[in-house]
Amino acid sequence: MSDNTSHSSSPKQVEGVGVGTHVHVAHEEHVHERSFIRKYIFSTDHKVIGIQYGITALLFLLFGFTLMMIMRWQLAYPGEPFPLKWLAALIGSENMPDGIMLPEFYNQLGAMHGTIMVFLGVVPLAVGAFGNYIVPLQIGAPDMAFPKLNMMSYWFYFLGGVTMLVSFFLPGGAANSGWTSYAPLAVIATTGQTAWLIGMVFLITSSLLGSVNFITTIIQLRAHGMTFMRLPFFVWAQFVTSFLLLLAFPPLEAAGIMQLMDRVAGTSFFIPSGLVVSGQPLPYTGGGSPLLWQHLFWFLAHPEVYVLILPAMGIVAEIIANNTRKPLWGYKSLVYAAVFLGFMSFAVWAHHMFMTGMGTVISSFFQTTTMIISIPSIIILTAFFLSLWGASIRFTTPMLFALAFLPMFGIGGLTGLPLGLAPPDIHLHDTYYVIGHFHYVVAPGTLMALFAGIYYWYPKVTGRKMSDLLGKIHFWGSFVFLNGVFMPMFIQGLAGVSRRLYDGGAQYAHAQGVLQWNEFMSVSAWLLGLAQIPFIINFFWSMKKGKKVEENVWQATTLEWAATTSPPLAHGNFARIPEVYRGPYEYSVPGAPTDYLPQNERA
Amino acid sequence: MNKTLGIVLSLLVAGQVLAGDVAGKVVFEGTAPKAAVLRMDADKVCKAAHKEPQRSEEVVVNANGTLKNVLVYVKDGLGNRKFDPPAKKVTFDQIGCIYVPHVVGIQTGQELEVINSDPTLHNVHSLSKENPQFNVAQPKKGMKLTKKFEKPEVFKVKCEVHTWMGAYIGVFNHPFYAVTGDDGTFTLPKLPAGEYTIEAWHEKYGTQTGKVKVDAAGKATLDFKFAAK
Numbered sequence: 001m002s003d004n005t006s007h008s009s010s011p012k013q014v015e016g017v018g019v020g021t022h023v024h025v026a027h028e029e030h031v032h033e034r035s036f037i038r039k040y041i042f043s044t045d046h047k048v049i050g051i052q053y054g055i056t057a058l059l060f061l062l063f064g065f066t067l068m069m070i071m072r073w074q075l076a077y078p079g080e081p082f083p084l085k086w087l088a089a090l091i092g093s094e095n096m097p098d099g100i101m102l103p104e105f106y107n108q109l110g111a112m113h114g115t116i117m118v119f120l121g122v123v124p125l126a127v128g129a130f131g132n133y134i135v136p137l138q139i140g141a142p143d144m145a146f147p148k149l150n151m152m153s154y155w156f157y158f159l160g161g162v163t164m165l166v167s168f169f170l171p172g173g174a175a176n177s178g179w180t181s182y183a184p185l186a187v188i189a190t191t192g193q194t195a196w197l198i199g200m201v202f203l204i205t206s207s208l209l210g211s212v213n214f215i216t217t218i219i220q221l222r223a224h225g226m227t228f229m230r231l232p233f234f235v236w237a238q239f240v241t242s243f244l245l246l247l248a249f250p251p252l253e254a255a256g257i258m259q260l261m262d263r264v265a266g267t268s269f270f271i272p273s274g275l276v277v278s279g280q281p282l283p284y285t286g287g288g289s290p291l292l293w294q295h296l297f298w299f300l301a302h303p304e305v306y307v308l309i310l311p312a313m314g315i316v317a318e319i320i321a322n323n324t325r326k327p328l329w330g331y332k333s334l335v336y337a338a339v340f341l342g343f344m345s346f347a348v349w350a351h352h353m354f355m356t357g358m359g360t361v362i363s364s365f366f367q368t369t370t371m372i373i374s375i376p377s378i379i380i381l382t383a384f385f386l387s388l389w390g391a392s393i394r395f396t397t398p399m400l401f402a403l404a405f406l407p408m409f410g411i412g413g414l415t416g417l418p419l420g421l422a423p424p425d426i427h428l429h430d431t432y433y434v435i436g437h438f439h440y441v442v443a444p445g446t447l448m449a450l451f452a453g454i455y456y457w458y459p460k461v462t463g464r465k466m467s468d469l470l471g472k473i474h475f476w477g478s479f480v481f482l483n484g485v486f487m488p489m490f491i492q493g494l495a496g497v498s499r500r501l502y503d504g505g506a507q508y509a510h511a512q513g514v515l516q517w518n519e520f521m522s523v524s525a526w527l528l529g530l531a532q533i534p535f536i537i538n539f540f541w542s543m544k545k546g547k548k549v550e551e552n553v554w555q556a557t558t559l560e561w562a563a564t565t566s567p568p569l570a571h572g573n574f575a576r577i578p579e580v581y582r583g584p585y586e587y588s589v590p591g592a593p594t595d596y597l598p599q600n601e602r603a
Numbered sequence: 604m605n606k607t608l609g610i611v612l613s614l615l616v617a618g619q620v621l622a623g624d625v626a627g628k629v630v631f632e633g634t635a636p637k638a639a640v641l642r643m644d645a646d647k648v649c650k651a652a653h654k655e656p657q658r659s660e661e662v663v664v665n666a667n668g669t670l671k672n673v674l675v676y677v678k679d680g681l682g683n684r685k686f687d688p689p690a691k692k693v694t695f696d697q698i699g700c701i702y703v704p705h706v707v708g709i710q711t712g713q714e715l716e717v718i719n720s721d722p723t724l725h726n727v728h729s730l731s732k733e734n735p736q737f738n739v740a741q742p743k744k745g746m747k748l749t750k751k752f753e754k755p756e757v758f759k760v761k762c763e764v765h766t767w768m769g770a771y772i773g774v775f776n777h778p779f780y781a782v783t784g785d786d787g788t789f790t791l792p793k794l795p796a797g798e799y800t801i802e803a804w805h806e807k808y809g810t811q812t813g814k815v816k817v818d819a820a821g822k823a824t825l826d827f828k829f830a831a832k
Binding site: 097102279502 | 726728730738740742743747748763
C-alpha cells in the first residue's frame with residue numbers, strides 16, 4: 001500500500017510499513033542526498049508538500065484579499081479615481097482609465113476574489129497544507145500512502161493557480177461571471193471564462209488526487225493502537241472532508257468540461273435553444289439547461305462549505321483541548337456529528353436555488369434537510385463551548401484565534417438559517433446578507449481557525465515559536481476589523497441591497513439609507529489589511545529569530561507533538577513508529593504525574 | 604529621371620481630373636410612421652436631460668419628404684484599390700442618453716472615439732458579426748473609448764442599461780460613403796472614373812442598389828426611393 005518513494009532508493013531505510021508493525025526508520029545512516037529540486041520542488045515528502053501548499057495558499061489568500069481591497073475602494077467611492085496611481089497604472093487603462101474602475105473589471109475582481117479565496121486559498125491551506133503536514137504525524141504514519149500522487153496533487157493545484165492568474169492578461173481579462181459561473185452568462189462571457197474552466201479542471205484534479213491519498217492514509221497507515229476512536233478530531237475532520245472532496249468534486253469537473261465544450265466546441269449543455277441575448281439569437285440548438293449547471297455547481301459547492309469548515313473545526317478542537325487542559329467534551333458526539341454532517345451535506349445543495357422556481361415539494365425537501373444539517377453543526381459548536389466550561393484556559397495566541405472562531409462561526413451558521421427557508425430567502429437572496437453570512441463562516445470563522453493552526457503548529461514545522469506580542473496584535477486587529485467588514489453587510493442585505501453591484505448600490509433608491517456603511521466596511525477592510533502586517537513580519541522573522549522551543553512546546557497529547565521532534569525527522573517522521581495506548585485528549589487525568597498523557601505513553 | 608517624374612505627376616493630376624462626385628437624395632414614399640416616444644423614466648439623469656419628450660430615430664422623414672439616416676456607399680466597382688485610413692477620428696457620442704449620430708460611417712483602420720457626455724453609466728455593446736464584439740461600460744461623464752474595425756460591415760450598437768439606445772455603424776474599406784441628413788441628400792466625393800454599384804441602407808427599410816457611371820466630366824446623380832411598409 002505504501003509507496004515509500006522518498007525512501008525508495010534505500011530499501012533498508014524503512015524496514016516495514018503497515019498497521020500494527022513496529023517500524024524502524026534508520027534515518028541517520030540512510031539519509032541520502034537529494035538534489036535541491038527533488039528535495040524542495042518536486043518533493044514527495046508530505047511535510048515539504050504541506051509547506052508548499054501552505055506558502056502557495058497564503059500567497060493566494062493575500063492576492064485574493066488584495067483584489068477585495070481594490071474592490072472596496074470602488075464600493076466606498078464609486079467612480080472616484082483610485083488613489084494609488086502606480087497600482088492603477090499597473091492594472092491598465094483598459095480596466096481603470098484615469099484610475100476609474102470600469103464595471104467589467106469590478107466583475108473580474110469579484111469573480112476572481114471568490115475563486116481565489118475558496119479554491120486557491122482556504123481549501124488548499126486547510127486541507128492541502130494542514131492535512132498534509134499534520135495527518136500523517138497525528139496517526140503515526142511515515143508519510144502519505146501515495147507520495148507521488150501527493151506531489152502530483154500539489155503541482156496540479158499550482159498549475160490551476162497559474163492558469164487563473166494568467167487569465168488576467170487575456171483579452172477581456174479574467175473570468176467575470178461570478179465565482180459560481182452561472183450559465184448562460186458564463187458560456188457567452190469573454191475568454192477569461194475559458195481559462196477559469198481549465199483552471200478549475202486542474203484544481204479539481206488536484207483535490208481528487210489529494211482526497212484519495214488522505215482516505216487511504218487514514219485507513220491504512222494508522223500506527224498500532226490508533227483505533228478510529230483514538231484518532232484526534234482533526235484527523236476525523238480531514239477524513240470526512242476527503243470523502244466530500246472525492247464525491248462532490250467529480251460532478252463539477254464534468255460540469256466544467258461541459259461548459260468548456262459549450263464555449264469552444266459549440267455544444268449546448270447549458271444553453272437553451274432559441275436564446276436571445278441583447279437582441280441577437282444565439283446559435284445554440286441543443287436544448288440545454290442553465291439550471292443543470294446550477295445543480296451540478298451546488299452539488300459540489302455546498303459540500304465545499306463543509307470542506308472549508310470541517311478542517312477549521314478540527315484545528316479548533318486540537319487547540320481547545322490543549323489550552324483548556326481538559327479532554328474534549330463529547331468526543332464521540334463530535335465524531336458522529338462530523339460524519340452525519342458529511343452525509344447530510346450532499347442533500348442540501350438546492351437551498352441555493354429556491355429562487356429558480358423549482359416547485360414547493362422539492363423546496364420543502366431541501367428546507368427540511370437544511371434545517372437538519374444545522375443540528376450536527378450545533379452539536380460540534382456546543383461541544384466546543386462546553387469544553388471551555390470550568391477550564392483553566394491558557395490564553396495563548398492560537399487559543400485566542402480558536403476562541404474567536406466559536407462565536408464567529410456561530411454568527412455565520414445562525415444567519416444561514418433564514419436563507420435555508422424559502423420565504424425569507426425571497427427577500428434575502430442575492431443580497432449583501434448572503435455575503436455577510438458566508439463570509440462569517442469562511443473569514444471570521446474558518447480563517448481565524450486557520451490562523452490558530454498556523455500559530456499552533458508553527459513550532460512543529462520550524463522548531464521556533466512565533467512572537468506572542470505580534471500574534472496578539474494580529475489577533476485583535478483581525479478580530480475587530482473582520483467584524484467591521486462583515487457585520488454591516490447584514491444591515492445592507494436586510495435593506496435589500498443586491499450583491500455584485502459595482503457601485504455598491506449607489507444607483508438604487510432603496511439602498512440610499514444604508515450606503516454610508518460602504519465606506520465604513522471599506523475602511524475596516526483596509527485596516528484589516530494593515531492588521532496582517534504583524535503576521536507577515538512574525539511569520540518570516542520567527543523562522544530565524546523566533547524563540548527555540550522544546551519538542552512538545554504545548555505539552556500536547558497527540559502524536560505529532562509527543563512522538564517526534566520539532567521539526568519532525570525528514571525521512572519517515574519518527575525515529576520509531578509510535579504505538580498508541582490511549583485516546584487523543586487525556587489531559588488532567590486524576591492521579592497522573594503530569595497534566596497530560598501522550599497517546600504513545602503506556603498505560 | 605525628370606521624364607519619369609513628369610509621367611507620375613501627369614498620372615496623378617489625371618487621376619484627380621478623372622474623378623467625380625456622385626450626389627443624390629433618398630426619397631420617402633407614403634405615410635411616415637409615427638415615431639415612438641422614448642420613455643426615459645428609468646434613469647433620472649436621462650429624463651432630466653430633455654425638456655421635451657424624445658422620439659425614436661428609427662424612421663425620420665424630413666420636411667422635404669426625404670429620409671434621414673440612410674447610409675449610402677459604394678458597394679462594388681472599386682476593384683482592388685486600397686485606401687489608407689484617415690487620421691481624423693470619428694466621434695460617436697452619448698448625449699442625453701441618445702447616440703449622436705444615430706448612423707455613422709467609418710473606414711477600416713480609422714479610429715472611432717466613443718464619448719459619454721452623460722453623468723450616468725452607459726455600456727457600449729457592439730453587435731458586430733465580422734469584427735470582434737465589444738461591450739464596455741462608461742460609468743462617468745467625459746469618459747472616452749477608442750476602437751478600430753478591420754472588416755467592412757454595418758452593425759448595431761446598443762446600451763443595455765438604457766434599452767431605447769441604439770445606433771448603427773457602417774464600416775467600409777474605402778472612403779466613399781455618406782449618411783443622409785436633414786435634407787435627405789448625400790454626396791460621395793472624388794470617386795474615380797468608372798462604373799459603380801451604389802447601395803443605400805436603412806435600418807428599417809433595408810437596402811436598395813443603383814448603378815452609376817462616373818466619367819471624366821466628374822459628376823453623376825443617383826436617387827433612391829424607400830416606400831413606407
